[in-house]
Amino acid sequence: MSRSLGNKDDAFLNEVIEATPGGEALVTCLQCGTCGGSCPSGPDMDHTPRQLFQMINAGMRQEVLQSNAPWYCVTCYYCMTRCPKQIPITDLMYTLKRMAVRAKLYDDSDAPDWSSSFIGFVESYGRSFEFGLATRYHLTHSPLRKVGVGPMGLEMIVKDRMPLRPERIKGIDQLRTILDTAKSLEGV
Amino acid sequence: MTEKVGVYICHCGTNIAGPVDVEEVARWAKENLDGVVLARDYRFMCSSLGQELIQEDIKNEGLTRVVVAACSPHLHEKTFRTACSKIGLNPYLTQMASIREQVSWVTEDRAAATHKAKMMVAGAVRRVQLQEELQPTEVPVNPNTLVVGGGIAGIQAALELADAGHKVFMVEREPSIGGHMAQFDKTFPTLDCAACILTPKMSDVGLHENIELLSYAEVDSLSGFVGNFDVRVRKKARYIDEDACTGCGICIEKCPKKVVDEVFEAGLGYRKAVYRPFPQAIPKFPVIDRDTCIYFERGTCKACEKFCPTEAIDFEQTDTYLDLNVGNVIMATGYDLFDCGKIPQYGYGRLANVFTSLEFERLCNAAGPTEGHILLRDGVTEPQSVGIIHCVGSRDKQHHAYCSAVCCMSALKFGHLVMEKTGAEVYSFYIDMRPLHKNYEEFYDRLLQEGMHFIRGRVAEVTDAARLPGEDGKLIIQAEDTLIGKQRRIPVDMVILLGALQPRFDAKETGLKFGVSAGLDGWFTERHPKLDPVATMTDGVFIAGTCQGPKDIPDSVAQGAAAAARVQGMISKGTVLIEPIVATIEEARCSGCRICNTLCPFNAIEYLEDKAVSYINPALCKGCGTCVAACPAQAISGAHFTNDQIFAEMEGLLYDVIGSNGATVKSPQPALEPA
Amino acid sequence: MRYGYYPGCSLTGTARPYEVSTKAIAGPLGLTFEEVEDWNCCGATEYMSLNKTAAYALVARNLALAAGEDKPKDLVAPCSLCYLNLRKTNHYMAKYKSLGKMTNQALAAGGLHYTPGSLNVRHLIDVIVNDVGYEALGARVTRPLTGLRVAPYYGCLLVRPDLNGGSFDDTEYPTHLDRLMETLGAEVVDFPLKTHCCGGHMTQISAETAYELIRRLLHNAAEYRADLLVTLCPMCQFNLDAYQTQVNRHLGTDFHLPILYFTQMIGLAMGMEPKALAIGQEIVSAASVLRKIGTAVEVEEAPQTRRKRDDKSLPMPRIREG
Numbered sequence A: 001m002s003r004s005l006g007n008k009d010d011a012f013l014n015e016v017i018e019a020t021p022g023g024e025a026l027v028t029c030l031q032c033g034t035c036g037g038s039c040p041s042g043p044d045m046d047h048t049p050r051q052l053f054q055m056i057n058a059g060m061r062q063e064v065l066q067s068n069a070p071w072y073c074v075t076c077y078y079c080m081t082r083c084p085k086q087i088p089i090t091d092l093m094y095t096l097k098r099m100a101v102r103a104k105l106y107d108d109s110d111a112p113d114w115s116s117s118f119i120g121f122v123e124s125y126g127r128s129f130e131f132g133l134a135t136r137y138h139l140t141h142s143p144l145r146k147v148g149v150g151p152m153g154l155e156m157i158v159k160d161r162m163p164l165r166p167e168r169i170k171g172i173d174q175l176r177t178i179l180d181t182a183k184s185l186e187g188v
Numbered sequence B: 001m002t003e004k005v006g007v008y009i010c011h012c013g014t015n016i017a018g019p020v021d022v023e024e025v026a027r028w029a030k031e032n033l034d035g036v037v038l039a040r041d042y043r044f045m046c047s048s049l050g051q052e053l054i055q056e057d058i059k060n061e062g063l064t065r066v067v068v069a070a071c072s073p074h075l076h077e078k079t080f081r082t083a084c085s086k087i088g089l090n091p092y093l094t095q096m097a098s099i100r101e102q103v104s105w106v107t108e109d110r111a112a113a114t115h116k117a118k119m120m121v122a123g124a125v126r127r128v129q130l131q132e133e134l135q136p137t138e139v140p141v142n143p144n145t146l147v148v149g150g151g152i153a154g155i156q157a158a159l160e161l162a163d164a165g166h167k168v169f170m171v172e173r174e175p176s177i178g179g180h181m182a183q184f185d186k187t188f189p190t191l192d193c194a195a196c197i198l199t200p201k202m203s204d205v206g207l208h209e210n211i212e213l214l215s216y217a218e219v220d221s222l223s224g225f226v227g228n229f230d231v232r233v234r235k236k237a238r239y240i241d242e243d244a245c246t247g248c249g250i251c252i253e254k255c256p257k258k259v260v261d262e263v264f265e266a267g268l269g270y271r272k273a274v275y276r277p278f279p280q281a282i283p284k285f286p287v288i289d290r291d292t293c294i295y296f297e298r299g300t301c302k303a304c305e306k307f308c309p310t311e312a313i314d315f316e317q318t319d320t321y322l323d324l325n326v327g328n329v330i331m332a333t334g335y336d337l338f339d340c341g342k343i344p345q346y347g348y349g350r351l352a353n354v355f356t357s358l359e360f361e362r363l364c365n366a367a368g369p370t371e372g373h374i375l376l377r378d379g380v381t382e383p384q385s386v387g388i389i390h391c392v393g394s395r396d397k398q399h400h401a402y403c404s405a406v407c408c409m410s411a412l413k414f415g416h417l418v419m420e421k422t423g424a425e426v427y428s429f430y431i432d433m434r435p436l437h438k439n440y441e442e443f444y445d446r447l448l449q450e451g452m453h454f455i456r457g458r459v460a461e462v463t464d465a466a467r468l469p470g471e472d473g474k475l476i477i478q479a480e481d482t483l484i485g486k487q488r489r490i491p492v493d494m495v496i497l498l499g500a501l502q503p504r505f506d507a508k509e510t511g512l513k514f515g516v517s518a519g520l521d522g523w524f525t526e527r528h529p530k531l532d533p534v535a536t537m538t539d540g541v542f543i544a545g546t547c548q549g550p551k552d553i554p555d556s557v558a559q560g561a562a563a564a565a566r567v568q569g570m571i572s573k574g575t576v577l578i579e580p581i582v583a584t585i586e587e588a589r590c591s592g593c594r595i596c597n598t599l600c601p602f603n604a605i606e607y608l609e610d611k612a613v614s615y616i617n618p619a620l621c622k623g624c625g626t627c628v629a630a631c632p633a634q635a636i637s638g639a640h641f642t643n644d645q646i647f648a649e650m651e652g653l654l655y656d657v658i659g660s661n662g663a664t665v666k667s668p669q670p671a672l673e674p675a
Numbered sequence C: 001m002r003y004g005y006y007p008g009c010s011l012t013g014t015a016r017p018y019e020v021s022t023k024a025i026a027g028p029l030g031l032t033f034e035e036v037e038d039w040n041c042c043g044a045t046e047y048m049s050l051n052k053t054a055a056y057a058l059v060a061r062n063l064a065l066a067a068g069e070d071k072p073k074d075l076v077a078p079c080s081l082c083y084l085n086l087r088k089t090n091h092y093m094a095k096y097k098s099l100g101k102m103t104n105q106a107l108a109a110g111g112l113h114y115t116p117g118s119l120n121v122r123h124l125i126d127v128i129v130n131d132v133g134y135e136a137l138g139a140r141v142t143r144p145l146t147g148l149r150v151a152p153y154y155g156c157l158l159v160r161p162d163l164n165g166g167s168f169d170d171t172e173y174p175t176h177l178d179r180l181m182e183t184l185g186a187e188v189v190d191f192p193l194k195t196h197c198c199g200g201h202m203t204q205i206s207a208e209t210a211y212e213l214i215r216r217l218l219h220n221a222a223e224y225r226a227d228l229l230v231t232l233c234p235m236c237q238f239n240l241d242a243y244q245t246q247v248n249r250h251l252g253t254d255f256h257l258p259i260l261y262f263t264q265m266i267g268l269a270m271g272m273e274p275k276a277l278a279i280g281q282e283i284v285s286a287a288s289v290l291r292k293i294g295t296a297v298e299v300e301e302a303p304q305t306r307r308k309r310d311d312k313s314l315p316m317p318r319i320r321e322g
């Protein structure tokens, strides 16, 4: 575990910057809090985006990747649009999610599972499939919650807004090749 | 005759000697460059000992040319020219090679830096041998001064000069002088009443025998050069005869047309079509605003004319032009306030009770639209809580990256005024508190004691969408309290936006008119940021106050006084030396095509009808070289920048390509056919 | 007017009404949509959470398929999320050279290539208000929406992020949908939360968070006495419509605010049958509020703004254009 509050460790900072398009701007953060103030999920986050950035600066890898904040991000882009230093905050949130998943450090969040259920459908069909997603994710993950949402799903089906069969694109093999190549280029 | 060149390589401490092997450069120059009789390296060439070294060599070794390889000529060319001329060598026979700015500061590799330094020295050595003796001309300085802008900075400058006995023309665009300070109620940190300290100075300007005040006027054009500027001023039609008007104000009272005053009242109050921005205006004469006057719109009304006791109203007036001669110019055109509507999440223009800082100044001002009562936009209700938002448009890459320097202090002033006048709760939302000057921190401390609330966090948004208890009917300020690390929503009745100070909307054109450049952020650029803050790159044109960058009143006043002192120095010296670096036209080659005539940015070229050739007035020419390059007959050459000199320098720079034997320097003629 | 058309997954599922109504109005408005052959999912907000380059490659495949000599240069997406992903990939591939290069290397493995910037990615509403125009649209209104109070709801991703000034409308206070609804004759509510978040994918991950975000929007719209909210994004529509009952149950509220697509409103104003616009498939039924159309009461003229003698109010700031 790297924890270097006293002794600044730029390795983590550089890793985050490296993995984010335009991430270099992160070092100019003013700690003004516009991001944290704007964030609709702010109250649910254990650390505001601003705090995460200071923690990244301090090299607090473990604590940052364990934070629930990136998983609460709803990608509203308010922070990024308002940031006086034009830091790509939403993109940084994505970066932190990817790093947390790879380091298996996310605690206490269903979000990664939701993402991988979603991606699973995209990679096998080329399309997302709302019905399958809803059932598979909720059944495997939080059967309890499904009870509450259940009637809604039913209504969607009744109102002809949730097809029961997934559609597969023709070029699914081509798509998979592209995605696999992209992943290996990024080294994952 | 062969010249005897002395070469001096400066170490500049380790600035140059760090990356450049200075001894090697000196050795190489001595051994390889034609004409070099001696080459030395020395720790600080600009020191008196360094200068004496050159002087000794001129005396003892009979040097006829001097090359100093050191910093930029911008900094020390004058030093070395003077040193040489003191010992009898014409100053234009020296040349500098900038091996600090152009080599050591920008090159890390020692071998590469040393090599580049050698090439730069070779260029200077080749060039200097072709340089000619030139004599600067001395011209008298016109003791009159033009001050542009009658804010506190311009007022200070004008009074200093006028009190010293010099004539000043002050040109002010608005109907009255006073600038922004006239709009304020109190001034930080002492809480002096702005009018009480400003109006005496304004009336001094109005009454001063040495100041000619040209209000409601603008500079149309400026030409000439330091000591001798020609200025054309456009006096806008006031439609009121200043000689007849007594300033009684009856016209204003009788005028039926009321409009929102966007300038002085910052859009928060009204004025008439014939108006005076404020009661203590200097001059006292009103103006009729052509754009809103009923008569100009529909051809009837003339109520003002009917009631004027002295028949001063004159609808036939037109703009008039005045030609002035001055020796120096001081620009003090001030700032504009940031357009707060550009940050829509703060609601300005949409949410009624969001105000700008200037609007708030008017609200507080006893002469303002509410007679000094701090009220909401309904004009009746006193706020019970007020939020002040810092850095609106400042420190923000999407608008202005710089800090506006005065608004943190404005926030404290506003906080005090609100609490004193209404007893409301006041919240300041700041990023960093910047009370920088004398007694400012103490003022901050005072506000802490008075109970103002400070929340560290840049505001995310201001909304009227209530969602928590206590928010109904309020403006809610949402921000992260960064010292707690939590989002907070503070409901208030009134929000004040501390908008950035930004360059005047027309600063670019004004700068062009006066030959003053502006930085990327739009503020006028001083000659040197530390050592020459009020001069500009154009001799004889000075800047003072906020046109140079955001600053408070004490700093604006200091700059006004500093600019005046610089001008006084010029006046008491009485003459200025004009650089002899000018272009001349060889009459025999000039075909009279007149292409150069219109290109000259300084209008220095005229056409001599009798001889059918163009002629350059050496007093007006700045040696910019535009005409030299443009003349199709190659009839124009620029002194100190002749073709031969420039080619020699280039050949020197290409020493390692051409070798030492480009000895006969000839300007290559462009080939007509490809070989 | 020919456009490339990228419907996106939602329009084939939960947002069928959006697809149906878009197709219904396209013809009469002179818009020809050519669907991108064999398009794939844009990855929504999820793909990027696990893989970066692959997420851009996923989107870029669609761009590559849509671009070509003989194909329209404008690519239209009705879903704000698809629009964002397409637009951002188009922009980032050009702005961040190494990202552009890697993405194209991945595409090359599938025999494709995309030159960033060769397409203009546009949202459906952009095309309607700017290419068709308010005037032409107004001319087609046969059943003005008089008497309907609508809250125009833009959500996040139509206007944010700005991507170097490339946003189609103001990032905080857009007005095109407002003006569009006025053109159709509706009474438009100046909805303060018009660009606030609908909860996004939080409905799946942390329902409590999402319910609160949805509640805020509904609460504010109700405060402003809106009859319904008009949206232009499938996710916004879905969250506000499909979860409204849950929100009511969970937070003890009693909202009944129908959520319709702007294309459905256009169709209604053009006199089309609700059924042809898939109205009726919404979970919170719009039937009762739509009864208002055509049975409008006379709207009282707003009192003229002549200042009364005892009016002490201070003038509102003049907002500068641009």
Ligand SMILES: Cc1cc2nc3c(=O)[nH]c(=O)nc-3n(C[C@H](O)[C@H](O)[C@H](O)COP(=O)(O)OP(=O)(O)OC[C@H]3O[C@@H](n4cnc5c(N)ncnc54)[C@H](O)[C@@H]3O)c2cc1C
Binding pocket: B148, B149, B150, B151, B152, B153, B154, B171, B172, B173, B174, B176, B177, B178, B179, B180, B181, B184, B186, B187, B188, B189, B217, B218, B219, B332, B333, B334, B335, B337, B357, B358, B361, B406, B410, B413, B501, B504, B510, B544, B545, B546, B547, B551, B552, B553, B554, B556
């Ligand atoms: C809300 C607010 C509150 C402030 N409060 C304080 C305070 O309490 N204490 C303090 O020390 N500082 C305060 N300041 C800062 C203060 O306003 C400035 O330091 C000061 O006014 C600068 O004076 P100036 O002469 O440089 O510019 P200005 O006051 O802007 O004057 C410039 C003048 O030039 C004229 N002009 C402009 N262009 C032309 C042209 N082309 N031709 C002719 N005339 C032209 C203008 O009409 C104007 O009269 C405050 C600033 C703000 C925004």
Ligand code: SF4
Binding pocket: A028, A029, A030, A031, A032, A033, A034, A035, A036, A049, A050, A053, A079, A082, A083, A084, A085, A086, A087, A089
């Ligand atoms: S808004 Fe930008 S500058 Fe401010 S704290 Fe957040 S990331 Fe840093």
Ligand code: SF4
Binding pocket: A035, A038, A039, A040, A041, A042, A049, A072, A073, A074, A075, A076, A077, A078, A079, A080, A089, A090, A093
């Ligand atoms: S983009 Fe994410 S982190 Fe940024 S304000 Fe929106 S929810 Fe918060």
Ligand code: SF4
Binding pocket: B240, B244, B245, B246, B247, B248, B249, B250, B251, B252, B285, B286, B307, B308, B309, B310, B311, B312, B313
């Ligand atoms: S009424 Fe006549 S004299 Fe009096 S202020 Fe007006 S113009 Fe001047």
Ligand code: SF4
Binding pocket: B254, B255, B256, B257, B273, B274, B288, B289, B292, B293, B294, B295, B296, B300, B301, B302, B303, B304, B305
């Ligand atoms: S003509 Fe009438 S409107 Fe115009 S300034 Fe005179 S009184 Fe006012």
Ligand code: SF4
Binding pocket: B390, B391, B392, B394, B395, B402, B403, B404, B405, B406, B407, B408, B409, B431, B432, B433, B434, B498
């Ligand atoms: S002076 Fe204070 S309020 Fe003004 S820009 Fe600087 S930090 Fe912000």
Ligand code: SF4
Binding pocket: B582, B583, B599, B600, B601, B602, B603, B604, B605, B616, B620, B621, B622, B623, B624, B625, B626, B627, B628, B638
């Ligand atoms: S060099 Fe030519 S163009 Fe330049 S100022 Fe002199 S005369 Fe004018």
